[in-house]
Amino acid sequence: MIDRINHAVVEFFEKLSSWEHDVVREKGITLPQMHTLEVLGIHGPMRMKELAERMGVTTGTLTVLVDRLEAKEYARRRAHDTDRRSIIVEMAAKGRELFEEHDRLHLGLTEELLAACPKEDREALLRCLTAMNERF
Template structure:
């Protein structure tokens, strides 16, 4: 077997990992004004699309388990971004809703995607194709990983 297969720069996982780290670094100053972390931003993105969502559905959308999601939501609630309440229909369900502060942040965050991609040397068509490919890969990997559980 060739040693080429084990070269770092030939590993897709490394490209994804390093790109994610660099992308997250670019988000940091943009999210400072809102005083939120990148994972909190992702949760807000989901809630701006659909407010009043169950913790389970939010976790599903973010590919996060409740052990990771619950502490983050607790911090967001402490900072008045969201409110968590038990469902009237099913007390086992916890519903997450935006507060006024959380809804108001939507307008402030509207510029983030555009600012993030400024000076990134990828044309819009490549960017859209990359997103489609990565989502296809994410869904496939997630399906395989959940089958193994």
């Protein structure tokens, strides 16, 4: 059983990744850049260090991502209100629009995929996904 679940998870990940790459490529943005906007869109403005930790990247990698998002006017940096050593990253209006559009696409895909699941299994699916996400 574990082998079948493993293969199903890997197959799902590959299909979702392919879908995600196709969607962001059309917008002229990279997948890591879109993930940065997703984290900011879901959690709001945050310190560079906190954002890097949440994304599982180094602050050096994040610096490059934020540089590129700023160049495209999707995000901006600002000084922290009380900590002079900290920089806050936040979405710009253009980034908010892109995030909201991308989030709607995710919602549509989720609705489409859930249509294949019996309604009585959806709560169990949510519990499983929540438990698995907590393990990361």
